[in-house]
Amino acid sequence: MRREEFIKEIEENLSGKMTAKEIQDVVYDYNEYFDVGIREGRLEEDLCEQWGSPAKIAKTLFEEGNTNNRINIAALSVANKLGETIEKKEDCAPLPNRMIAFFIDTIIAGLPLMLLTRVFFGFLLMQFMPVMILGIAGWTMYTHSPGAAQLRAICGILAVAFCYLYQPICLFLLQGQTIGKLFMKIKVVRQDGSRLTLTNIFAREVLGKLLLNTLSFGIASLISFVWALISKEHKTVHDVIGGTRVVNISEVYQKRQ
Amino acid sequence: MDTQFKKGVLEMCILHQLADTEMYGYELMKIIKEVFPDVYDASIYAILRRLKADDYTETSMKDSSSGPPRKYYRITQQGTEYLNKMVLEWGVMVSAVKGLGIDK
Secondary structure, three states: OHHHHHHHHHHHHOOOOOOOOOHHHHHHHHHHHHHHHOOOOOOOOHHHHHHOOOHHHHHHHHHOOOOOOOHHHHHHHHHHHOOOOHHHHHOOOOHHHHHHHHHHHHHHHHHHHHHHHHOOHHHHHHHHHHHHHHHHHHHHHHHOOOOOHHHHHHHHHHHHHHHHHHHHHHHOOOOOOOOOHHOOEEEEEOOOOOOOOHHHHHHHHHHHHHHHHHHOOOOHHHHHHHHHHHHOOOOHHHHHOOOOOEHHHHHHHHHOO | OOOOHHHHHHHHHHHHOOOOOEEHHHHHHHHHHHHOOOOOOOHHHHHHEEEEEEEEEEEEEEEOOOOOEEEEEOOOOHHHHHHHHHHHHHHHHHHHHOOOOOOO
């Protein structure tokens, strides 16, 4: 067998088992080995014989090369057909996961408030800071529930504080995750995939969510919702402001550990 | 030799080769083949790829004195830590085996 045939057969045997980029990499490497071997005075046929049949090489690479990051063949063949954009998208957290995580977190964050005011689903008003503060203030002043007004005021403030601090504190302590995100196996990371910094968390949660939603009376979160629905990477306003993106870790994690 | 065991040893040998010098793929494969002639070439190449995928090594293109540029492999900090761990485990294993009287 000669070089050209050998390379072509490697490509054929790997196709569908690796991504286009990986195959390109293998082809590059074997071409380099040919170059070096020939420069050493070896014959193409001789090198081919030493390396074995391309079919066997492909099998070895597929079986031994991926012990730590074995990827589903079916997913890969789809990725191959659609090119590299999908490869990147594999990384991106699915929308249903994000939405379920959002609801879990919103319920947890709003739980003390709900118990306090007994307004269930009041947590949906969380996006509207002024509405909520007015509500709590009114509740503190006019409610007929037992306890001194002062105590009620303190409980109200603590509940509001918990509601808004829950998410940023979780993101900090759980390194990009919250309880909802833990369950849904998704994680917030920086654009480049590295770990969140305090600046990212502040920009995303305080500027991108709290401030912007309050100033825009919730329009920002509506835009985020629609944008997440239609954009390929499920972009949201707070992710852009925070310089972050949300990734699927059920795969990424198993790859590395 | 059991394949998992062999692979571990080969990983250790390759990383050890890279411990203080950068090398290109062909060179690495040749050195390993000299010590382990029975090892299948593509197995060595698969290990090279895996070490890189796991960030134990990184590559860069360098001009060679003869011919086109080559892909050089270099050990990373993570790779060094991994190598040290493996060498330690290897030492423990060898002395344990010796302790049983297998010493040839």
